[in-house]
Amino acid sequence: MINTKFMHRMVFLSFLFLALFFNSTAGADENDRYADIIFSDGASRDLLGTAIIRGRDIWVPADVLRTLGVSLTKGPNGKGFLIEVREPAKVFDIRELERLAGRSVSLYFPSMDNEGTSYFNVKGLELMTGISADETNAGLELKRITADTSRIGQRPDNGSLKNKRISLTWAHITRDNPDLGAEERIDGLDVISPTWFNLTDGSGNMANRASAAYIEAAREKGYRIWPLVSNGFSKDNTSKFFNDTAAVNMFIARLLCYSKLYGFDGINIDFENVDVADRDKYVRFVSLLCGYLRAQGLICSVDVHVPGNSNLSKSHDRAALSKHVDYVMLMAYDEHWRTSPKAGSVASLPWVEQAVRRTLEEGVPSEKLVLGVPFYMRKWEETPAGQGKVKVKASTLSMAESDSIISQRGLSPVWLSDKGQYFYSYISDGRTYKVWVENRNSIEAKLSLIEKYRLAGVAGWRKGHETPDVWQTIRSVINR
Numbered sequence: 487m488i489n490t491k492f493m494h495r496m497v498f499l500s501f502l503f504l505a506l507f508f509n510s511t512a513g514a515d516e517n518d519r520y521a522d523i524i525f526s527d528g529a530s531r532d533l534l535g536t537a538i539i540r541g542r543d544i545w546v547p548a549d550v551l552r553t554l555g556v557s558l559t560k561g562p563n564g565k566g567f568l569i570e571v572r573e574p575a576k577v578f579d580i581r582e583l584e585r586l587a588g589r590s591v592s593l594y595f596p597s598m599d600n601e602g603t604s605y606f607n608v609k610g611l612e613l614m615t616g617i618s619a620d621e622t623n624a625g626l627e628l629k630r631i632t633a634d635t636s637r638i639g640q641r642p643d644n645g646s647l648k649n650k651r652i653s654l655t656w657a658h659i660t661r662d663n664p665d666l667g668a669e670e671r672i673d674g675l676d677v678i679s680p681t682w683f684n685l686t687d688g689s690g691n692m693a694n695r696a697s698a699a700y701i702e703a704a705r706e707k708g709y710r711i712w713p714l715v716s717n718g719f720s721k722d723n724t725s726k727f728f729n730d731t732a733a734v735n736m737f738i739a740r741l742l743c744y745s746k747l748y749g750f751d752g753i754n755i756d757f758e759n760v761d762v763a764d765r766d767k768y769v770r771f772v773s774l775l776c777g778y779l780r781a782q783g784l785i786c787s788v789d790v791h792v793p794g795n796s797n798l799s800k801s802h803d804r805a806a807l808s809k810h811v812d813y814v815m816l817m818a819y820d821e822h823w824r825t826s827p828k829a830g831s832v833a834s835l836p837w838v839e840q841a842v843r844r845t846l847e848e849g850v851p852s853e854k855l856v857l858g859v860p861f862y863m864r865k866w867e868e869t870p871a872g873q874g875k876v877k878v879k880a881s882t883l884s885m886a887e888s889d890s891i892i893s894q895r896g897l898s899p900v901w902l903s904d905k906g907q908y909f910y911s912y913i914s915d916g917r918t919y920k921v922w923v924e925n926r927n928s929i930e931a932k933l934s935l936i937e938k939y940r941l942a943g944v945a946g947w948r949k950g951h952e953t954p955d956v957w958q959t960i961r962s963v964i965n966r
Contacts, residue, residue: 515540515662522625523550537619537626538598538605541665542699544619544626545598545605554628556615558606562686566597566693567606569614574739577613578746582778587739593747594694610698613747641783642751644710651936651964652676652813652856652943656714656754657950659695667703674961677710678949679754683741684716688726690733692740693718696748712752712785715741719759728767738775745784752785754815760801769803773810787813789858792841793848805849814850815945816841818932819860824880829866831922833859835906835931842935856943859932861951863888863924869917884951885925899923906931926955933963 519539523546525532534553538545548558548567558567571577574591575584583591593614598605608619618631654677657664663680682696696713704711717724727733741753755775760768776786788811791799808814821837822830831837838857846852864880865888871877883891892899892910899908907928911920929952933944944960946952 521621523547523628524622524625525554525628527630534628538600539621539626540662542609542667542702543607543663543697544609544621546608546619546626546628548597548604548606550628551606551608551615551617554617554630556606556617561594561597562691567595567604568592569595571614571743574743578743580742580746580782582781583739583742586735586742586778591736591739591743593740593743594692596695607697610702610748642710642749642785644751644783644785647676647710647785651941651966653960653964654679654712654754654815654856654943654945655861655949655952656681656945656947658948661695663695663697663700665703666700667706671707672957674957674964675709676943676964677712677752678704679712679714679945681716682713683744684718685720685723685727685737686718688723688730688733690727690730690735690737690740692737694744696744698748701748701750710751710785711748712754712787713744713750714754714756714789717757717760721759721761724757724759725761725764728764728771734771734774738778741775742778742782745779745782750784752787752812753779754787754789755811756789758789758791758798762797762800765801765803766806768801769806769810772807776810785813786811787815787856789815789817790845792816792818793844804845808850808854812854813856813942814845814854815856815858816845817858817947818842819858819947822864822880824864824882826880827878829868829878829880829920831905831907832863832924833928833932834904834922835928836904838932839935842939842941846939852940853942855939855941856945857932857936857941858945858947859929860924861885861946861948861956863921865891866920867917868920883921885953885956888921888923888925889953891921901927925953926959929956930959930963933959936963937966 521537521539523534523537525534534550535547552558558569561568570590570592572590574587575581608615608617612618612631616630618629620627653675655675657678657680659680659682682694684693686693701711755772757768772788779786788807790802790804793799818838818841819833821833845855863883865883866878866880869877895912897910897912899910902909908923911918936944943964
C-alpha cells in the first residue's frame, strides 16, 4: 500500500530540489549599486565595464574576467560557472585531496544575469581568480595578484562549543544571499546553517550558493557557519551516487575545497528521500565524510527524521549515524504535513516529546541530540465537500503573519494545555480557517524538553519565520 504522506512529501521535495538547482542564478536588485571597472596594470589604467555591488558582494561581468585571464566556463544547463583547479592538494593545502580528486577538481560558483550579461561574484575569491577587487572613489579597481594560500581557511576553533548547549537556525537560501551585515545581531544564536550546497546528479557534482560576504558578516556578529549540504532530495541520484566510489570521493573533495576556501566552521548534512535500501550506504557515506571533515577541524552534524513507519524515517539509521557525527538534528516538525488530509498542529508538545524519547531509545546519545523546532505553522482551510466531508488545504505562516491575522480579525487564541500551544479559528467566505500557533510560548514549552532529557541544544527551521522574542526564550534556555 502506498504511503500517502510519503508521496505528498516527495512531490514537495522534488519541487524544492528544482528551486534549489535552477534558481541558483541571481538577478539585479533595486538596491544594487553600479561602479565603473578600472583595471590597473603598472602605469596603465583601463576602463573595462560596469560592476554591480550588492551589499558586500561584488559582481563583475564574466567576459571582463575572461579578458584578464580568468578561466570561467558555463556550468550545467548554462547556470553558474565552473573553475578548474589544478593540483588542489597544493592549492588548498589539504593532502587528502590528491587521493580524493587527483590532479584536478572543478568547482561550481553562482552567476548573476542582468540584461543579457552574466556576472561572477569576485568577493573573497582571490584564490580562484588571481584578481583583487577594491572599491574606490573612482570605481571598482581590479588588479592581478599572486594568490596567497596562507590567507584562506584558517583552521576552525570550535573548542568553545564543548560542554555548551548550542543554538542553530537554518537559513533558507535558494538564490540570492541576503545582506546579513544589515541585519541586527541575534543574541542567543550560535550557528547559522545556510542551504548552500546540494548534490545535482549521481556523479558527485554539487551546486554552490555560498557568499564570502555573508560569512564575513556572520563572523562580525559572532556566528559560526555550518552550511547545509543536501542530496537535492532525489532518490535516484542519491542511489547512483552512493554506488559510485569516484563520485563520492569527488563530492567530498569539493566540500573540503569549499570549506577551506570560504572558511566554514562545520557542515550540516541533510540527505532526505534516501531509498530505504541505501540506509546502510548513507551511514557509510557520513562516516567517510565526517572523518575528512574532522581532520580539518570542522564540526559534522546530520539532520534526521523522527522515528516512525514512513520510508523517510526508515531511511535514517539514527543510532548508527550518531556514532560518526558531533550533533544529530532531530527535525521534530511536520506532525501534520502541508498536504495532510486532516488539519492539525505542525509540532504539538506530546508528539515532539515522543519523537525525542524514541530517538534516545534508539541509541542516539542525549549529549549529541539537538531538538529541531518549527518557526512556522500552517493555516488550514476547510471547505465543505458534501456528504459531511471536508476538503482541506494548507499554507505556511510565519509567526509575524499569524500575529497579523490575530490583530486584524480581533481574535482571541485559546491555550491548549494538551498541545502546548495556542489555537484560533475563524470563518471567511464560507470557509473555516484553523491555526495551531507556533510562537514564543509554544517554543518555550518544547524547549523544556532540552532540560528534561539533557539535550545538546536547539535548531530552528527557518530563519526569518520567527519573531524576535523567540530568541529571548532560546537564550534563557541555552544559557542555563
